Structures are given as C-alpha cells and as structure tokens.
Amino acid sequence: MNHKNENLSRRENNHSMMSTYHLISWGANSHGQLGQGILSEQCILPQNVDLSRCSLRLESIRKIVGGAGHTLILDTDGRIYSCGLNDKGQTGNGNIEQRNVLTFQKICALQHEIIVDVCCGWDSSAALTKDGELYVWGSNRYGQLGLDHSIFPTISQPRKISIGERIRSVSMGLRHTAIVAESRKLYICGANNRGQLGLINPKTMKPYILLDTFTKVLELIMRGNVENVACGQYHTVVITKNQKDMYNIYVFGDNKHGQLGFCPKTFSETRLWQPICIPLPGIQLDTPIQIHAGWSHINILSNGVVFSWGRNDYGQLGYPLSNSENRMQERFQHIEHIPRIVQLSVGSEHNVALTDDGAILCWGWNEHGNCGNGNTENVLKPEFLSDLSNSVGVLIGVGTGHSFAVIKDIS
Numbered sequence: 001m002n003h004k005n006e007n008l009s010r011r012e013n014n015h016s017m018m019s020t021y022h023l024i025s026w027g028a029n030s031h032g033q034l035g036q037g038i039l040s041e042q043c044i045l046p047q048n049v050d051l052s053r054c055s056l057r058l059e060s061i062r063k064i065v066g067g068a069g070h071t072l073i074l075d076t077d078g079r080i081y082s083c084g085l086n087d088k089g090q091t092g093n094g095n096i097e098q099r100n101v102l103t104f105q106k107i108c109a110l111q112h113e114i115i116v117d118v119c120c121g122w123d124s125s126a127a128l129t130k131d132g133e134l135y136v137w138g139s140n141r142y143g144q145l146g147l148d149h150s151i152f153p154t155i156s157q158p159r160k161i162s163i164g165e166r167i168r169s170v171s172m173g174l175r176h177t178a179i180v181a182e183s184r185k186l187y188i189c190g191a192n193n194r195g196q197l198g199l200i201n202p203k204t205m206k207p208y209i210l211l212d213t214f215t216k217v218l219e220l221i222m223r224g225n226v227e228n229v230a231c232g233q234y235h236t237v238v239i240t241k242n243q244k245d246m247y248n249i250y251v252f253g254d255n256k257h258g259q260l261g262f263c264p265k266t267f268s269e270t271r272l273w274q275p276i277c278i279p280l281p282g283i284q285l286d287t288p289i290q291i292h293a294g295w296s297h298i299n300i301l302s303n304g305v306v307f308s309w310g311r312n313d314y315g316q317l318g319y320p321l322s323n324s325e326n327r328m329q330e331r332f333q334h335i336e337h338i339p340r341i342v343q344l345s346v347g348s349e350h351n352v353a354l355t356d357d358g359a360i361l362c363w364g365w366n367e368h369g370n371c372g373n374g375n376t377e378n379v380l381k382p383e384f385l386s387d388l389s390n391s392v393g394v395l396i397g398v399g400t401g402h403s404f405a406v407i408k409d410i411s
Contacts, residue, residue, distance in 0.1 A: 066399020
C-alpha cells in the first residue's frame with residue numbers, strides 16, 4: 001500500500017470510529033423477531049434495537065436476514081446473532097424450550113467457525129463458512145435441511161451438511177433449500193409440491209413429493225455455470241453464466257401469479273417442474289445481476305435499477321398496473337422515478353432498498369407496519385423511510401414481515 005492510500009484508509013477508519021451507528025427495526029414482532037426485548041403484534045415505526053447485553057458491534061454488521069418469526073445477524077468477524085421464534089430451534093441456541101428469544105444472542109455453537117453468509121426459510125436457518133462448509137438448523141419437516149426428516153424433524157443447534165465439495169452460496173424458500181457448489185452445479189432439497197425443486201424422479205418420471213437429501217439439478221437442462229440462486233415460497237430462480245460471460249435466468253416451480261415470467265392463463269400449467277430459460281429484454285446480460293425472490297414475486301437489481309414481476313396485490317412490484325383487476329405482472333419492468341439502488345432486501349411480500357446516497361425506500365405488504373411509515377396500509381409505490389433525521393442508511397435487511405436497517409449519524 002502506498003502512503004497516499006494508507007493515509008486515506010486511516011481517515012476512513014477514524015471517520016468510522018467517530019460516527020455513531022444505530023440498529024433500527026420495524027414490522028411484525030409477535031415472537032420478538034425485532035430484537036427490541038418485547039413481544040408486540042406490530043411496530044409501525046422504526047425503533048432502536050438495544051444491543052447493550054450483546055457483544056455485537058453495530059459498525060461490524062454485515063448481513064441481516066429473517067424468517068417468519070426469527071432473525072439472524074452476521075458480523076464481519078464471522079459471528080452470528082439470533083433472536084425471535086425458537087419453537088423449531090431456528091435461532092440455533094440449543095434450547096428449544098425457550099420459545100421466544102427477545103434479544104439478540106450469539107450462536108455459540110458456531111463461535112469457532114468463520115461464517116461468510118446466512119439465510120432463513122420460514123422456520124429454518126443456514127450458514128456458510130469461509131471454507132465452503134454448510135451448517136443448518138431449525139425445522140426439517142420437509143427435508144429442507146438435507147437430512148432424513150423422519151429422524152431429524154427439527155434441529156436446535158447448527159449441524160454440518162456435506163455434499164462432497166465446497167459450497168459457494170445457499171438460499172432458502174418456504175420449505176426448500178438450494179445451494180451452488182464450487183463446481184457451479186445446483187443442488188436442491190425439501191418440499192416439491194409446486195415443482196420448486198426442478199427435479200423429476202427418473203424411475204417414475206413423476207415429480208418427487210419431497211427430497212431430504214441435496215440432489216443435483218441436471219446441468220444439461222441449464223446451460224452455463226450456475227452463479228447464484230434465490231428461493232421463493234414455491235419457486236426457484238437461477239442465474240447462469242455461459243462461456244461468453246453472458247448471464248441467463250432459469251425458473252421453475254409455482255407460476256400462479258406469473259412469478260416465473262410468463263402468463264399462467266396462456267400456459268397449460270400453473271407450475272413448471274423443470275427449469276426453463278426466460279428472456280430478459282432491457283437488461284444488460286453482460287453485467288452482474290442480483291436476484292431476490294419474495295413469496296410470489298421476483299426482483300432483479302442490475303446497474304442500480306430494480307426490475308420486478310409476479311404478484312402485485314400488495315404493491316410488491318413497486319408500480320401500479322393499468323388494469324386494476326389484474327393483480328399480477330408476468331412481464332417484468334423496471335421501477336421508475338427512484339434513485340440508484342445499491343442494496344435490496346425482499347421479504348415475503350414487501351421490499352426494502354438502500355439508495356446510493358443513504359436513503360431507505362420501502363414498498364409492498366404493510367399489514368404489520370413492515371414498511372415503517374406509521375400505518376398498516378399497503379404501499380403501492382416506493383416511499384422513503386422518513387424517520388431518519390440527521391442519519392443515513394448503511395445496510396438493510398428483512399424477514400417475512402419485518403425489517404431492519406443500520407443507520408449512521410451525520411453531522
């Protein structure tokens with residue numbers, strides 16, 4: 001490092017040390033998933049999260065994710081903290097009799113591992129280590145943890161899963177899990193009632209009911225290396241990259257709300273049992289693409305622009321439809337009149353985005369105050385989170401019906 005870069009790095013570190021950070025949360029809190037130390041039906045405005053009893057440093061928060069009633073926070077030291085509903089062991093603290101964990105606590109079973117990523121299903125959790133090892137815990141009723149569901153219906157502490165090679169990324173849906181291996185192949189397990197696994201039983205030529213072992217999705221179906229995967233409620237979205245460094249998106253599973261990118265009224269089935277590639281007009285296919293799957297809608301973040309399609313009856317697509325009775329949009333389009341987006345988090349039916357100047361936008365389902373605007377009416381177009389006086393957002397995260405943000409005071 002040269003002296004100029006070293007001095008710049010020192011100034012940035014000094015500025016970070018002088019800044020005051022806050023963790024705020026809002027939305028559903030019936031199981032303490034907001035980490036505020038109380039149970040409440042909802043929190044319609046952002047409130048500070050008290051971490052005084054926790055070793056987590058606000059400026060070190062790297063990622064926040066949540067399930068139906070629990071939340072995980074990953075920090076830059078590779079430690080995980082959890083709170084919320086624990087009836088299936090989804091907080092990973094080993095004490096399944098403690099039904100609700102009201103404040104964030106470190107998951108001690110993983111304190112000797114360096115975690116680089118975390119994700120949540122409805123009532124299950126997963127973590128990925130820097131060495132490409134996968135740990136899972138919580139509900140395994142549908143085999144979504146990659147273990148025999150008759151022997152391990154729930155797991156209260158993280159348990160290592162092996163597929164015989166390192167793992168690059170992991171995503172969880174309602175009751176299924178998908179992983180991308182180092183070989184850039186896709187493995188998947190869990191419930192398959194809507195085709196969300198993308199697999200047909202080769203012996204019977206019929207769809208599996210469920211799979212409780214991670215199983216490879218045939219690479220012949222999807223051309224190119226798998227870059228990433230996102231799981232929705234009953235559907236799955238996969239990004240691949242071919243030899244020309246061009247990206248493609250493959251989809252499979254439930255299409256009741258057009259979330260696979262084609263109209264269910266004109267397609268013979270409302271579900272797709274095996275992957276197909278869908279066109280992405282208007283998106284630069286030679287630049288990186290981020291995919292984010294809600295329960296029944298999909299968002300793509302590309303070059304600071306958000307594209308969306310699928311179910312829209314709560315406003316989760318971020319734009320009104322021309323026909324008021326048409327509550328779905330099978331052809332995606334970008335959300336207009338919003339600033340450049342640098343982070344995007346998607347709950348079951350609501351969305352939170354961070355702009356390049358530190359503002360926070362929310363839209364979609366708002367029954368529990370998920371959008372943080374002080375009421376419970378659905379938000380049909382992106383709205384700025386207004387309760388950020390003298391602060392800027394630096395990180396966002398969501399659960400099924402709850403939201404978080406790390407904010408920093410500005411002078």
